[in-house]
Amino acid sequence: MTNTIEEIEKLSPAELDAGLIFSGKASGRMVQGFESASSFTPRLDAEYLFHESSRDVVVWFMDSSDPIYLFGPSGSGKTSLIKQLAAKLNYPVFEITGHSRLEFPEMVGHLTVEEGSMEFQYGPLALAMKYGGLLLLNEIDIIDPATAAGLNGILDGEPLCISENAGEIIHPHPMFRFAATANSNGAADETGLYQGVNRQNIAFMDRFWLCEIGYPTPEAETELLSRKAKSLPENIRKKMVEYANSVRKLFMGEATGNLTDTIEVTFSTRTLIRWADLTVRFQPLARQGIQPVTYALDRALGYRASRETRTVLHELAQRIFPMEEDK
Known part of the structure; x- marks a missing residue:
């Protein structure tokens, strides 16, 4: 864990030309990224094909005032789209896959024994908030709505309080981003195709910028x-x-x-x-x-x-x- 912290502490934010990064042609419009990649940065696939839906996510990266929620059919490339755009910006990605038993502390971290003493090990959410990075929560519509509602404050930009770590307060890093993916738009699955999907709280969903991802043309x-x-x-x-x-x-x-x-x-x-x-x-x-x-x-x-x-x-x-x- 120490090596992990040391690596992400050394990351330096950078202003990058969005046109140069995403299309190869300088545009003068800037987007925030990092000077170099880390072990948390997804591997860039040189042959990855960006389809039309990538426009919305590029705009979100350029000025992410709200967290983003990508939904669409299975296999349409929601997660890979986020990761490949993050890779172009050298963004570290801290990933969680939602499930029905996921609880908020699992995202924040837990106490562990290190060299005979108790230490707190940061989870994906705490790492992204403290050091800057993208928290990617996949299958968010499978999470219990009560657990999802525990994220409301974080989605509003409020600090994270970790009571298990002596009440540590983590204010969101300027480079912290929150993205979620799901098969449904949060209103449950009316098609019957996706087992375990839950209807999410309307107040929770109101905090997201929604983006529908279809299959490529x-x-x-x-x-x-x-x-x-x-x-x-x-x-x-x-x-x-x-x-x-x-x-x-x-x-x-x-x-x-x-x-x-x-x-x-x-x-x-x-x-x-x-x-x-x-x-x-x-x-x-x-x-x-x-x-x-x-x-x-x-x-x-x-x-x-x-x-x-x-x-x-x-x-x-x-x-x-x-x-x-x-x-």
Whole structure:
């Protein structure tokens, strides 16, 4: 813990040109970040594809007067968007994944024994507030509303009092940021797709700037696959994106035609990339009469689904991928 504190204490805030950071062209508009990365800064993915929703989060980083709440379907890239933008700004990210039993002290920290004596070990929230950084609370709509309401003061910019650490008062660092992600907008899940989602207190939700994150456009994902799976024919990459969006519609209950049943799995962009990669790697199977596309599909997504859903996935694949195109 000592090394952790020493590292983040040395971080130096910096004024960065937002245009240069996010688009490569100087804009004269400044955004606060850090001079250098730390072990808490997410790894920058040079091939990460920023889609339209990133505009809102960039603006938030430039002047984050309120905490931000990103919501959208599973696999739409809410967490990765926050992390990749933070990586560009060298922001340390202290991450928590919400669950039904999460309690406020778990975010703040706890007493521990160090070299024979009791010491307080800061949790993610205390670290971000004390030394500057982004507190990223994922799956916030799964948290018990009473626990979430305990954050109200923090969201309003008030100091944190740690009674377990001799009543220490932590005033929020100027570089402290609070971001949350969820599948719902805090008003519970009306679709029935996400188990365990709770309706959050309206006063709690009123403290956030909300941002809806959808799946990337087909054009954007097709461009991404052209970088990640260059050896696949262009028509196959386009059909993979078409297939992924068809599965997403089934997941959301928005499909039309014969395949209209809601299914329990969906296609994240990450899964799409995995599918393309496995298809390339399983190409030699085509000589044995096995379709690499559908073989890879099971290993990327299908085996996570029920038998009934796998049947639906295979039927959809047969429609989009004629046999001869896999060979």
